[in-house]
Amino acid sequence: MAVSDVVLGWLSSHQAQCGVTEAYEVSRFKGFRGHDSIVIEVHDHGPAVRQRYSVTATNLETEAETTVSGKLSIEEALGSLNWSAVG
DSSP states (O other), X not given: OOHHXXXXXXHHHTHHHHOOOOOOEEEEEEEEETTEEEEEXXXXXXXXXXXXXXXXXXXXXXXXXEEEEEESSHHHHHXXXXXXXXX
16 A cells, blocks of 8 residues: 555544645655756645646746646646746
């Protein structure tokens, strides 16, 4: 069983104890464009949510970012980002 399944299951069954009403998995990736560091953060709201993916790309040097949400697939989300906005 994946760690995310355990965490999300525990949070769901212990909602009264922990007070968390919404949770989703967040994956974070770091890459480079020329000399700039770029961070890509993917929020996966799970298979129960039809438009499950939100993605943000941030340029760590300039703090410019682009975000897209409510996409059906991770490929659609990544392809919909305005990559020129992050430098």
